[in-house]
Amino acid sequence: xxxxxxxxxxxxxxxxxxxLGACADSSAPTAPKDQFRTELITCQASxxxxxxxxxxxxxxxxxxxxxxxxxxxxxxxxxxxxSGNAYNSGxxxxxxxxxxxxxxxxxxxxGTTPDAGGVKVFFNSGPTVTGGTGVVSVANxxxxxxxxxxxxxxxxxxxxxxxxxxxxxAAKLWQFSVPTTVTTFEFQVFVTTTLPDEFSAIVALxxxxxxxxxxxxxxxxxxxxxxxxxxNFSGAVTLSLGNAPAGVTGSFxxxxxxxxxxxxTVNVGGGVAPGVYHLTVNGTxxxxxxxxxxxxxxxxxxxxxxxxxxxxxxxDQRAVWLAAQNGTGPWTxxxxxxxxxxxxxxxxxxxxxYVVLGSGGVxxxxxxxxxxxxxxxxxxxxxxxxxxxxxxxxxxxxGAFDQTTVSLGGRSASVFSSGSPAFQLTDVxxxxxxxxxxxxxxxxxxxxxxxxxxxxxxxxxxxTTLDFASVxxxxxATATITLNGLLGSEQYVQQExxxxxxxxxxxxxxxxxxxxxxxxxxxGIPSSQxxxxxxxxxxxxxxxxxxxxxxxxxxxxxVARTLxxxxxxxxxxxxxxxTPPAYKRLQAVYTLPTDYERSTWFGxxxxxxxxxxxxxxxxxxxxxxxxxxxxxxxxxxxWDNNWAPSSTSxxxxxxxxxxxxxxxxxxxxxxxxxxxxxxx
Amino acid sequence: xxxxxxxxxxxxxxxxxxxxxNVAAPPAIVFDWLRNGNRDIYRATLDGKDTIxxxxxxxxxxxxxxxxxxxxxxxxxxxxxxxYAVPSSGGAARRLTTTTANETQPALSPDxxxxxxxxxxxxxxxxxxxxxDGTNPEPLTTGFGFAGSIEASPSWSPSxxxxxxxxxANGHAGLFILTLGAGAPTPLLADSSTAVEPSWSxxxxxxxxxxxxxxxxxxxxxxxNVATHEIRQQTHGAEADGQPAALPDGRIVYVSWVGxxxxxxxxxxxxQMVGNVSPGPGAAQHPASIY
Numbered sequence: 001x002x003x004x005x006x007x008x009x010x011x012x013x014x015x016x017x018x019x020l021g022a023c024a025d026s027s028a029p030t031a032p033k034d035q036f037r038t039e040l041i042t043c044q045a046s047x048x049x050x051x052x053x054x055x056x057x058x059x060x061x062x063x064x065x066x067x068x069x070x071x072x073x074x075x076x077x078x079x080x081x082x083s084g085n086a087y088n089s090g091x092x093x094x095x096x097x098x099x100x101x102x103x104x105x106x107x108x109x110x111g112t113t114p115d116a117g118g119v120k121v122f123f124n125s126g127p128t129v130t131g132g133t134g135v136v137s138v139a140n141x142x143x144x145x146x147x148x149x150x151x152x153x154x155x156x157x158x159x160x161x162x163x164x165x166x167x168x169x170a171a172k173l174w175q176f177s178v179p180t181t182v183t184t185f186e187f188q189v190f191v192t193t194t195l196p197d198e199f200s201a202i203v204a205l206x207x208x209x210x211x212x213x214x215x216x217x218x219x220x221x222x223x224x225x226x227x228x229x230x231x232n233f234s235g236a237v238t239l240s241l242g243n244a245p246a247g248v249t250g251s252f253x254x255x256x257x258x259x260x261x262x263x264x265t266v267n268v269g270g271g272v273a274p275g276v277y278h279l280t281v282n283g284t285x286x287x288x289x290x291x292x293x294x295x296x297x298x299x300x301x302x303x304x305x306x307x308x309x310x311x312x313x314x315x316d317q318r319a320v321w322l323a324a325q326n327g328t329g330p331w332t333x334x335x336x337x338x339x340x341x342x343x344x345x346x347x348x349x350x351x352x353x354y355v356v357l358g359s360g361g362v363x364x365x366x367x368x369x370x371x372x373x374x375x376x377x378x379x380x381x382x383x384x385x386x387x388x389x390x391x392x393x394x395x396x397x398x399g400a401f402d403q404t405t406v407s408l409g410g411r412s413a414s415v416f417s418s419g420s421p422a423f424q425l426t427d428v429x430x431x432x433x434x435x436x437x438x439x440x441x442x443x444x445x446x447x448x449x450x451x452x453x454x455x456x457x458x459x460x461x462x463x464t465t466l467d468f469a470s471v472x473x474x475x476x477a478t479a480t481i482t483l484n485g486l487l488g489s490e491q492y493v494q495q496e497x498x499x500x501x502x503x504x505x506x507x508x509x510x511x512x513x514x515x516x517x518x519x520x521x522x523x524g525i526p527s528s529q530x531x532x533x534x535x536x537x538x539x540x541x542x543x544x545x546x547x548x549x550x551x552x553x554x555x556x557x558x559v560a561r562t563l564x565x566x567x568x569x570x571x572x573x574x575x576x577x578x579t580p581p582a583y584k585r586l587q588a589v590y591t592l593p594t595d596y597e598r599s600t601w602f603g604x605x606x607x608x609x610x611x612x613x614x615x616x617x618x619x620x621x622x623x624x625x626x627x628x629x630x631x632x633x634x635x636x637x638x639w640d641n642n643w644a645p646s647s648t649s650x651x652x653x654x655x656x657x658x659x660x661x662x663x664x665x666x667x668x669x670x671x672x673x674x675x676x677x678x679x680x
Numbered sequence: 681x682x683x684x685x686x687x688x689x690x691x692x693x694x695x696x697x698x699x700x701x702n703v704a705a706p707p708a709i710v711f712d713w714l715r716n717g718n719r720d721i722y723r724a725t726l727d728g729k730d731t732i733x734x735x736x737x738x739x740x741x742x743x744x745x746x747x748x749x750x751x752x753x754x755x756x757x758x759x760x761x762x763x764y765a766v767p768s769s770g771g772a773a774r775r776l777t778t779t780t781a782n783e784t785q786p787a788l789s790p791d792x793x794x795x796x797x798x799x800x801x802x803x804x805x806x807x808x809x810x811x812x813d814g815t816n817p818e819p820l821t822t823g824f825g826f827a828g829s830i831e832a833s834p835s836w837s838p839s840x841x842x843x844x845x846x847x848x849a850n851g852h853a854g855l856f857i858l859t860l861g862a863g864a865p866t867p868l869l870a871d872s873s874t875a876v877e878p879s880w881s882x883x884x885x886x887x888x889x890x891x892x893x894x895x896x897x898x899x900x901x902x903x904x905n906v907a908t909h910e911i912r913q914q915t916h917g918a919e920a921d922g923q924p925a926a927l928p929d930g931r932i933v934y935v936s937w938v939g940x941x942x943x944x945x946x947x948x949x950x951x952q953m954v955g956n957v958s959p960g961p962g963a964a965q966h967p968a969s970i971y
Contacts, residue, residue: 124805124830125784130759133738134717143897144937146874148805148832148846148853150890150899150922151937179717186760188800190830 078102078191080121083171087642091139092178095171096121098157098191101290106163106193115194119157119169122147126187127176131360132608134179142172147190163193166289180646183362183608213295217337219270224294226252226262226281234258235286242280242291247272248298250279264294272298297335304344306375308352311339313383316358321638325351325631333636345375349620352380353631355643362609363643367631369616388427393463395421397470401443406466407499407508408455409433414509425463432456434501434531436508437466438476440523447476447511447523451501453531476510477526479558483518483540485565490542490549493517499525500535500554505665507537515540524558532556535665538563546677553670554662566595566672572602572655574680580634583644586680587629588655592618595672596657602628604653604680606645618659652679707927708970710734710744710751710768711944715962721753723768723970726933726946728958734766735773743785746970748792750812752776754784763797763814768970776814787834787843788812790971796820796834796843807831807845807858824864825849833877837884844868844878844887855889855904868904869911875902881926882969886949888914888932890922901934903949914947921945925967933957933967 079099086093098119100106107115124147127136141153157169178185214222228237236258241250247269252262264281277296283289310318318339323331327348334343349371357363391408398404398417405414406423409431413423432454439448448468457463467473486493496512511523524536539552540563549565572590579585588602597618605611614628633639645651654677662669706726713722719740724731735741739757746752746768755764755773761782766773777783781801788795793812798805799819810817821831825847832846832853843858847865855875856865869875873893880887887906890899894913898920904911915921917936924934933946944957944964957964 125782128740128756128761130739130756135714135719135740144920144940145897146853146876146890146892146899146922148830148848149876150935151920151942181717184759 080189080191081168082174087178090177090179092136092176094174096155096174097168097171098163099168100163100165102165102195104195105165106195107158108162109194112162114158114160114162116160117192117194118159119163119191119193120145120154121157121189121191122152122154124148124152124188124190127185128187129182129185131184132182134181136179136182136185137177139175139177140173147192158193180648181607183360213297214266215297215337216266216268218268218272218298221265221267223263223265226257226264226283226292228257228260228262228283230260233285237283237285239264240282240284241266241294242282243277244279245272245277248277248279248296250281266294266296268296268298304342305372306343306345306352307379308336308341308343308354309339309379309381310336310341310383312381312385313339317356317383319354320357321640321643322352322354323633323636323639324353331631331633331636333638345372347372349375351631353633355640360609362611363640364611364613365630365644367612367614369614369620371617371619374617374619386427388429389425389457389459389461391425391428391457391459391461391463393423393425394465395423395437395439396465396467398439398448398468399441399445401445402439402441403511404437404439404466404468405509405511406435406437406463407506408435408463409504410506412507412509429504430456432502433504433506434508435463436499436501436510437468438499438508438510439468439473440511440513448473449476449510449525449529450474451525451529453502474526474529476523477558478521478523480560481520481522481538481540482560482562483520483542483565484562486518486542487544487568489544492543494541495520495522496539496541497522497524498537498539500537500665501531501533503533505533505535522558527557530556533665535667537664540565548673548675550673551670552672554664554666554668556667563670566659566674567593569593569596569655569657569674569676571676571678574653574678576680577629577632580632580641581647582634582641584647584649584680585630585632585644586612586653587627588653589627590655592621592624592626592657593674594624594659596659596674597624598657598659600626600628600655600657602653602655604645604651606649606651608645608649610643610645610649612644650680652677654678707929707931709925709927709933709944709957709967710746710970711959711964711967712742712744712753713959713962713964715960721751721766722959722964723751724957724959726927726931726955726957728956728960731959732770734768734770735764737773743966745786745788745795745968747788747790748971750788750792752786752788752795752812754782754786763795763810765812777810777817783808785833787836789836790838790840796836796845798831798834804830805832807834807843809860820858820860821847821865835878835880835887837880838882839884842880844880846876846878855887857906868906868909870909874899877923879924879926879932880906881930882928883930886926888924888926888934888949890924890934901932901947903932912949914949923966925969927969928971933969935965935967 079101080096082094082096084095107119129136138153142156144151144153155172216222236256238256239252239262249267251265254262279294279296280291281294282291322341323333324343325331326346327350334341351369353367355363355365395404395415400417402417403414405412408425409429411425411428413425415421415423435452435455437450450466450473493515495515497510499508499510501508522538535554535556536558537552537554541550551563551565553563570590572588575587577585577587586604592600599617601615603613612630654675656675658673660671708725710723712719721734721741721744737757739755741753741755744751744753749768750765751768752765754761761784763776763783763786764773765776781799784798786795786797795810797808799808807820808817809820829849834843834845841860846853847856852872853874853876855868855878857868858865875889875891878887878889886903888903891902892899899922901914901921901924902911920937922935924932926932931946931948935942936945942963942965947954
C-alpha cells in the first residue's frame with residue numbers, strides 16, 4: 001500500500017503541526033523533524049460569560065469564541081472557528097467549523113477520492129474543570145477512538161467529502177454537559193485527517209488579526225494588526241480589505257508583507273451611517289487565498305444629557321452591556337463609542353444598568369437609580385485615570401511592632417516595621433499638599449505622628465525620610481469617646497481615625513483597631529499641630545453576623561465626645577419575581593430609617609458569584625418606602641440571561657443604606673450607614 | 681490493611697486471630713473515580729472492597745500512581761494540571777509542581793524516588809522526569825521525534841532503568857522504550873498499528889497495552905513480550921478496553937467501556953480468568969497498582 005495516511009495535529013482548538021500518519025508500507029516516508037511548529041493550545045471556556053478563549057501558552061487577551069484569534073501556531077494548517085455559543089439547561093454548546101488552510105485537499109488519499117475517515121477533531125485531554133466545581137463532559141461526540149489513548153472522543157467532519165484547500169466544513173454543534181457550579185473549563189484537541197501528497201509539498205498560509213473588532217466614530221480611524229502564519233511559504237502576501245461599505249477604506253503597512261505581520265488602519269468617512277459592518281481582511285499569495293473576519297462598529301458619540309465613561313477602566317472592568325431608563329419608561333440598550341455612553345434622562349430621573357465581567361469572567365449586574373440632577377452633575381467617570389505623581393520615600397525609627405501610614409493629597413501607603421521601610425505613593429495630585437505620617441503601634445505601645453505642610457515634590461521625586469526619632473515627630477493627642485446605641489449583640493466593634501487636611505480636605509489615614517465596650521480611647525492630632533481647616537474623622541463600626549452599623553463623625557478638635565450609631569437596618573421582605581424564569585429576579589421591600597435617607601442598595605449573589613447590585617438615591621425614591629428589584633432585561637438586545645444569578649440559584653442578599661448630616665470637613669458632620677444581610 | 685482484613689475474616693468464620701486461615705488479601709489499586717459530580721482519587725482492593733477516598737478537592741484529580749506509600753496524581757484544582765502527592769493511606773495532599781504548563785500522567789519509579797510525567801511546556805505533551813518531591817524537572821526525550829510529536833502514558837520497568845511510553849514520533853501512536861541515560865528511545869513494536877497506554881509487568885517480561893491492531897475503532901488489551909516481541913491479544917470484546925495496569929500478582933486491571941461507561945475489570949494472562957472491580961456507581965478510570 002503506497003498511500004500515506006497523515007494526521008494533522010491542529011489546534012486545541014488550535015494547535016498546529018503536521019503529523020505523519022500510519023502507514024503499513026515500510027517505504028513510507030518517515031516522520032518529519034521540525035518541519036512544523038506545533039503549539040498545543042489550551043482553550044478555556046467561561047460558562048457564565050459564554051466565551052471560549054484559546055491561547056498558545058498564556059492567557060489570550062482578546063475575549064470571544066473566535067478560535068482564529070489565537071496567536072502562535074493557531075491557524076497555520078487548519079482553523080477551528082465557532083459561533084453561537086450558548087449555555088442552557090446544563091449544556092454549553094457551540095457551532096464549530098474546520099477550515100483547511102493548507103494547499104492540499106484534506107480527507108483524501110489521491111486528491112479526488114474521499115476517504116472514509118473524515119476530518120476528526122480528537123480530544124487529547126479534557127474537558128477539565130478549571131473554575132468552580134463539578135465535572136464537564138463532551139455530550140455529543142461523533143465517536144470514540146484511539147489517538148494517544150483509548151476511547152478518546154472526537155467530532156468528525158467532511159464525511160464522504162474532500163475538504164478542498166481553503167474550504168470550510170459545515171458547522172457541527174459541539175455540546176458539553178456543564179453543571180451550573182462550573183464557571184470555567186478547558187480542553188485540548190488535535191485534528192486528524194488523510195492527506196494526498198508527500199509531506200514536504202505542504203504549504204500553508206494562516207491569517208488572523210488582533211483586535212478582531214474595531215469601534216470607530218464617523219470621520220475617525222483605528223488600527224488592527226494582521227498576523228500571517230506561514231508553513232513552508234515565504235512569499236509576499238497581498239492584503240486587502242473586503243466587504244467595506246462606501247466611505248470605509250483600509251490601508252496596510254506593508255501592503256504585501258513577506259514577514260508575519262502588517263498593520264491595517266481602517267478609515268471611516270464622516271458620512272458613514274452608524275452600525276455594525278462585517279468586513280474581511282483578505283490575503284493572496286502563492287500558498288493560496290485566505291481571509292479573516294473583522295467587525296467594524298461605526299458609532300456616534302450619541303446624544304443625551306448623561307455621559308457614562310468606562311474608557312479609563314481595565315478591559316475586564318468595562319461595561320459589556322449598558323442600558324438606560326428615562327423616568328419610569330422602558331429600558332433601552334445604549335451602545336457606546338470607545339466605552340463612553342450617552343443617553344437622555346428627563347426630569348423624573350431614571351436608571352442606569354450595566355454589566356461588567358471582571359477578571360475571572362464572573363458577571364456583575366449593576367442598576368443605579370438617580371434624579372436628573374444627580375445624573376447630570378457631570379460625566380459619570382468609572383475608574384478615573386491616574387494622572388498624578390509617583391513619589392518614593394522611607395520611614396525611620398518607627399516602633400518594633402508598628403504600622404506606619406504616609407498620606408499625601410489623599411493617597412496613602414503603609415509600611416510595617418517587620419518589612420521594608422520604603423514606600424511609594426502613586427497618583428498624588430500636583431500642587432501643594434499636606435503630608436501626614438502616623439506611626440501606630442499594633443501592640444498598644446507609643447504612637448507618633450509627623451505632619452509636613454504644603455509639600456509639592458516633583459514627579460518621581462523622593463520624600464525626605466520620615467524619622468519618628470526626629471524633632472518633627474510629635475506625640476498624638478488622645479480623647480475618651482463614648483459610643484451611644486451599641487447593642488449587646490454587636491460583639492465586633494472597630495474604630496478608625498482619618499485626618500482631613502488642607503483646603504482640599506484630603507484624607508490621611510491614621511490607624512484602625514478593635515475596641516471593646518462603649519467607651520474607648522481615640523488618638524489624633526494635638527491642637528498645637530492643627531490648621532483651622534483640619535478635621536478628625538472618627539469612624540466606628542459595630543457588627544453582628546447579620547448586620548453592620550457605621551458612624552463617621554468629623555470634628556476639628558479631638559476631645560472627649562459621644563458618637564451615636566444610627567438605627568438598625570430593618571430586615572426587608574425578599575421575594576422572587578415571576579418573570580422571566582431564565583434568571584433570578586429578587587425584589588426587596590423595606591422602609592429606610594431616617595438615619596439613612598441618602599442612598600440605599602439591595603444586592604444578591606449566587607454560589608457562582610454572579611451578582612446583582614441595585615441602588616437608588618433618596619432623591620429618586622422621594623420617600624423612605626423602598627422597593628428595589630432587578631428589572632426584566634431579557635427582551636433587550638445583547639442581554640444575556642446567564643449574567644444574572646440563575647433562576648434555581650441560592651445565595652446571599654444584603655440591603656444597605658446611608659445618610660447623615662453635613663458634609664466632610666464641616667464641624668460635627670456625620671455619615672451613618674447600616675447593612676442587613678441574609679440568604680435566599 | 682492486610683492484617684485487618686485477615687482478622688475480619690477470622691471473626692466471620694468464628695476463629696480466633698491466631699487460628700485465622702491463611703487468606704491472601706487481594707491486590708490494592710488506586711484510580712480516579714467520577715462520582716457525585718466530582719473526580720477524585722480513591723483506593724480499593726481488586727474485589728472492589730475497602731474503598732478509601734484519598735482526595736476530596738473540588739477540582740479534577742486524575743491519573744494516580746503509587747510507590748512507597750505515596751500516591752502522586754494530576755490535579756486541576758489550581759486551574760491547570762499540576763502534580764500532587766498524598767499518602768496512600770490518606771491524608772493531606774501536597775503540591776509538587778508549580779508551572780504554567782500542564783503536568784499530567786505521572787508514573788512513580790519503582791523505588792519511589794522519581795516521577796516520569798508529561799509536560800506540555802514545549803507546546804505538546806512530552807516526557808519529563810523529576811524527583812519525587814517535584815524538584816529537578818528535566819525533559820527526557822529532547823531531540824526525539826519531531827516538534828509536534830506527542831508523548832503519553834509513561835510506565836517504568838521494574839528495574840527502574842527503563843520507561844515504556846507512547847509517542848507519535850513515527851507518525852502514529854506507538855510504543856517506545858527509553859533506557860535512561862542511553863540515548864534515543866527505540867520502538868517496542870515493529871508495525872504501525874495504533875498502540876497506547878503501556879504498563880510494564882512486575883516481572884519485567886511483558887508490557888500490556890491497548891491497541892486497535894485487530895481492526896475497528898475499539899481498542900483491546902494486548903501484551904507484548906519485551907524480549908521476544910511476541911504479541912498476545914488478551915481481551916476480545918466489541919467494547920473498547922484500555923488503560924491496562926499490571927499488578928504484582930501478574931494480573932492486569934483495565935477499563936472496559938460498556939455502553940460508553942467505563943468500568944474497572946481485571947484479567948489474568950496466565951489463566952485467562954477475568955473479573956470485575958466494582959467499587960460502586962460512577963466512572964472509575966486510570967487504575968494503577970498499589971505496591
